[in-house]
Amino acid sequence: MTENGIGAAVRRKEDHRFITGKGQYVDDINRPNQLYAVILRSPLAHGKIKSLETDAAKAAPGVVAVFTGADMAAAGVGGLPCGWGITSSDGSPMAEPGHPPLAVDVVHHVGDQVAVVLAETKAAARDAVELIEVDYDDLPAVASLDAAGAEGAPLVWDDAPGNICFDWEIGDAAATDAAFAKAAQVVSIDIVNNRLIANAMEPRAAIGDYDSGKDEYTLFTTSQNPHVIRMLMGAFVLGIPEHKLRVVSPDVGGGFGSKIFHYAEEAIVTWASKQVDRPVKWTADRSESFISDAHGRDHVSHAELALSEDGEFLGLRVDTRANLGAYLSTFGPAVPTILYATLLAGTYKTPAIHARVRGMFTHTVPVDAYRGAGRPEASYLLERLVDRAAKVTGIDPIELRRRNFIKPDEFPYQTPVALEYDIGDYDAAVDKALELADYDNFAQRREESASRGKLRGVGIATYIEACGIAPSNVAGALGARAGLYEAGTVRVNPTGSVSVFTGSHSHGQGHETTFAQLVTEALGVDFDNVSIVHGDTAKVPFGMGTYGSRSAAVGGVALMNALEKIRTKSRKIAAHLLEASAEDIEFKDGKLTVVGTDRSVAFGDVAMAAYVPHNYPLDTLEPGLEETAFYDPKNFTFPAGCHICEVEIDPDTGVVDVVSFTAADDFGRIINPMIVEGQVHGGVTQGIGQALYEQCVYDDSGQLLSGSMMDYCLPRADNLPNFAVTTNVTPCTHNVLGVKGCGEAGAIGTPPAVINAVVNALSEYKIDDMPMPATPERVWQAIQSATN
Amino acid sequence: MEIKGEYQIDASREAVWDALNDPEMLKKCIPGCESLEQISATELKAKVMAAIGPVRARFDTRLSLENLNPPQSYTLVGESKAGMAGFGRGSAAVRLEESNGGTLLTYNADFKVGGKLAQVGSRLVMGATKKTADDFFGTFSRELDPGAMRMDIDEATGGAMNSMTWKAIGAAVALLLIWWFLLR
Structure with a gap:
């Protein structure tokens, strides 16, 4: 390992500026000369626009223009596209309603865009928005899955009867039925995966800047994947070819999935900028974020597990309804299907699995990927079910898991739900977690808590996730409408410094550090002589961006492949300079040496020779030292691990206190352990947020009631213990780095570990279920019901 | 949301009825009322500045009187729009009964709010509406009869307290609410 290379806990380069x-x-x-845009949003969940009067707003001081959905439609603006098509089990394509950037005639959720005001100042735009008169016919709305599925429920879309977008299945129904028929016992559970709002620290923002001199557009946007936005908005919404549209995503303050998607505001400011020939800037306020950022989760499921006499899992049957919101967000349909049901095998050898998933429309904000995206839903369902199975069978929950784990010698392992796991060692993760959590002495701690009148519980969960979704052709067959590779360019500058252009996008992940470590490792260039450029379609050749824990496993590998090309060319140049054969050149620690001799040349001299090719093999080699690689993975990567949570509950108040949390994760090979640990901390925190605090609430008429930080409770530092984090490495078998991805794991394994701990703490009351979030009120009520 | 209350007003039922139908009187009594205009015998238009929790906005309100049964009862149907702040709409059944030599006014309202009002203020709407109703009838009673007092159905035992006491309690509750929010 070089000083700042792979495996070094290098401090983050980017933090100085942050x-x-x-x-x-x-x-x-x-x-x-920029203008400020303020968007008028629907206060109704469902309404017909009877009249929309903008004259007073247009005449207001400082106002330059007001646009409505009719204006955009008249200009031929298209709808926001969906990036993933799902086919129902009867072979029919999913219902795919149009999604105009500004609503035309009908609004479909509170927060739906109705009109935009452009003014000289934000204040003037805000004042003018108040002058727009909209007269709505209030239409009946459905806000929950139950309401949407009820007999005779109002329809969100006329061409989606029963509000069903798709009715999809995976797995072998007959084999699963057969497994249940021979089961010694069947355990079932009803699971609600609570709806969440990402709440990135930085609200979304977008600036459209049309250059009428060149007929070119620039969009600055808070995106996790600027090239994807360029493709979706350019090709589908506004009809702007790539060479006329530049998308820039500079520093972005957190995404958690919510900034993957192409949002209406991006198209609105870009289009409006051309209409008024001035830049147009829009920045969401926090209230706007609550009603316009895609929400996450919101599943209702029933699951059954068939077990043999000795606790062997024989079959799993799952029926899930997933709330998609009013419109299909970019990856909305993929989350509860491809990213959820394919993970239902978990870490277990369940031979037969069948899952039915119905995606449903409601009059709510669109639902899409949020940290973990489908995998937390799978992991929560499975690990709650397994814990219940342990209780019913009387087998220790850890022993039951171990009995059913896929063992290290059984990889590659083909699950009954499409995925082939390449490698893993789940027992090893459990061993590490148990030791770090001091599990053996739990009884003692429980006694100590009891002496203080507190109920202590311990919960365990294992998880598996699939990261770096790939390969493109398989994803395409599963409905993806885009490729899932990544690109990276390495430009070695004449003096030997290195500029890397990556299609990955950093919005907190620390790529400027980890990717520089890869360069240092491969070329021996000083860490400080490397800069990582990302987030600009004019600089980076191409990219699919950052989501699904894919940056290291896909973007990092693309970069390694480009670096390998640089190494190969450098050897050829060095061979010329040293009058040797390229095969005899060894490239190590920044030096190129003729094997077995002391004749060598520094990498910097090779770079200089490439750009000042006076002594250079011009007949056989191009000058310059710059290489690009596109990398399309052969398979997903499969991070897995074991989380253990201990809680203390105050039976008088119902308050749940997480007193210890242990994570033993297998992320494959680790580039920067400090950054990985930080990612785990963040993910676990969001997982604890889902388990104990966060809940997006709509009333029956589709009004969002948890629409501010007063009513939407995010976890805070004083809600959290110090986390005990460790790793267990089985390197990914199909990428050169051996990496798997670590961004989402915390949010995936944590919720079931916390709720299993809560249920365990309440065992003396015979409480065997606790919905998320386990708020003090819910816990207290459960205790009261159990004791009265 | 449902809300109800009752007020004892020391004036004849006819006087109370007339006052309730007098736009000038209403304008005086509605807290934050900037303008009030009678459009027809049974329709009113008003602009009211109001704050509900963190939402402060100008409400364009249209009210209509239905089921008129003078001087005993009527239903007040209304809709308020506050632009970006959202909307409120609902109805209130108002009944006047002769009681203790004066008039007992009871109201039974059902309403909903939407948009930002629901988003950030829903928990506060009940309290704010109750306060607005109390303020309205407090002023109304004073205008008609300076010695009027108010009772809540579920707080009828407090009937001995004068309206100043009620105001003080209201203010204290409001302060506690604000304090609680700051602590969260």
Whole structure:
């Protein structure tokens, strides 16, 4: 390992600018002569626009223009596209309603865009929005899965009867039925995966900047994947070819999935900028984020597990309804299907699995990927079910899991739900977690808590996730409408410094550090002589961006492949300079040496020779030292692990206190352990948030009631213990780095570990279920019902 | 949301009825009322500045009187729009009964709010509406009869307290609410 290479806990390069206030976020960018956009949003969940009067707003001081859905439709603007098509089990395609950037005639959720005001100042735009008169016919709305599925429920879309977008299945129904028929026992559970709002620290923002001199557009946007936005908005919404549209995503303050998607505001500001020939800037306020950022989760499921006499899992049957919201967000349909049901095998050898998933429309904000995206839903369902099975069979929950684990010598392992796991060692993760959590002495701690009148519980969960979704052709067969590779360019500059252009996008992940470590490892270049450029379609050749824990496993590997090309060419140049054969050149620690001799040349001299090719093999080799690689993985990567949570409950108040949390994760090979640990901390925190605090609430008429930080409870530092984090490495078998991805694991394994601990703490009351979030009120009520 | 209350007003039922139908009187009594205009015998238009929790907005309100049964009862149907802040709509059944030599006014309202009002203020709407109703009838009673007092159905035992006491309790509750929010 070189000093700052792979495996080193190097401090993050980017933090200096973040902690000194020098980060450049979209809202920090101001274009000359820019206007400010404020969007009028629907206060109704479902309504017909009878009249929309904008004259007073247009005449207001400082207002330059007001646009409505009719204006955009008249200009031929298309709808926001969905990036993933799902086919129902009867072979029919999913219902795919149109999604105009500004609503035309009908609004479908509170927060739906109705009109946009452009003015000289944000204040003027805000004042003018108040002058727009909209007269709505209030239409009946459905906000929950139960309401949407009820007999005679109002329809969100006329061409989606029963509000069903798709009715999809995976697995072998007959084999699963047969497994249940021979089961010694069947355990079932009803699971609600609570709806969440991502709440990235930085609200979304977008600036559209049309250059009428060149007929070119620039969009600055808070996106996790600028090239994807360029493709979706350019090709489907506004009809702008790639060479006329530049998308820039500078520093972005957290995404958690919510900034993957192409949002209406991006198209609105880009289109409006051309209409008024001035830059147009929009920045969401926090209230707007609550009703316009895609929400996450929101599943209702029933699951059954068939077991043999000795606790062997024979079959799993799952029926899930997933709330998709009013419109299909970019990856909305993929989350409860391809990213959820394919993970239902978990870490277990269940031979027969069948899952039915119905995606349903409601009059709510669209639902899409949120940290983990489908995998937390799978893991929560499975690990709650397994814990219940342990209780019913009387087998220790850890022993029951171990009995059913896929063992290290059984990889590659083909699950009954499409995936082939390449490698893993689940017992090893459990061993590490148990030791770190001091599990053996739990009884003692429980006694100690009891002496203080507190109920202590311990919960365990294992998880598996699939990251770096790939390969493209398989994903395409499963409905993906885009490729899932990544691109990276390495430009070695004449003096030997290195600029890397990556299609991955960093919005907190620390790529400027980890990717520089890869360069240092491969070329021996000083860590400080490497800069990582990302988030600009004018600089980076191509990219699919960052989501699904894919940056290291796909973007990092693309970069390694480009670095390998640089190494190969460098050897050829060095061979010329040293008058040797390229095969005899060894490239190590920044030096190229003729094997077995002391004749060598520094990498910097090779770079200089490439750009000042006076002594250079011009007949056989191009000058310059720059290489690009596109990498399309052969398979997903499969991080897995074991989380153990201990809680203490105050029976008088119902307050749940997480007193210890242990994570033993297998992320494959680790590039920067400090950054990995930080990712785990963040994911676990969000997992604890889902388990104990966060809940998006709509009333029956589709009004969002948890629409501010007063009513939507995010976890805070004083809600959290110090986490005990460790790793257990089985390197990914199909990428050169051996990496798997670590961004989402915390949010996947944590919720079941916490709820299993809560249920365990309440065992003396015979409480065997606790919905998320396990708020003090719910816990207290459960205790009261059990004791009265 | 449902809300109800009752007020004892020391004035004749006819006087109370007339006052309730007098736009000038209403304008005086509605807290934050900037303008009030009678459009027809049974329809009113008003602009009211109001704050519900963190949402402060100008409400364009249209009210209509239905089921008129003078001087005993009527139903007030209304809709308020506050632009970006959202909307409120609902109805209130108002009944006047002769009681203790004066008039007992009871109201039974059912309403809903939407948009930002629901988003950030829903928990506060009940309290704010109750307060608005109390303020309205407090002023109304004073205008008609300076010695009027108010009772809540479920707080009828407090009938001995004068309206100043009720105001003080209201203010204390509001302060506690604000304090609680700051602590969260």
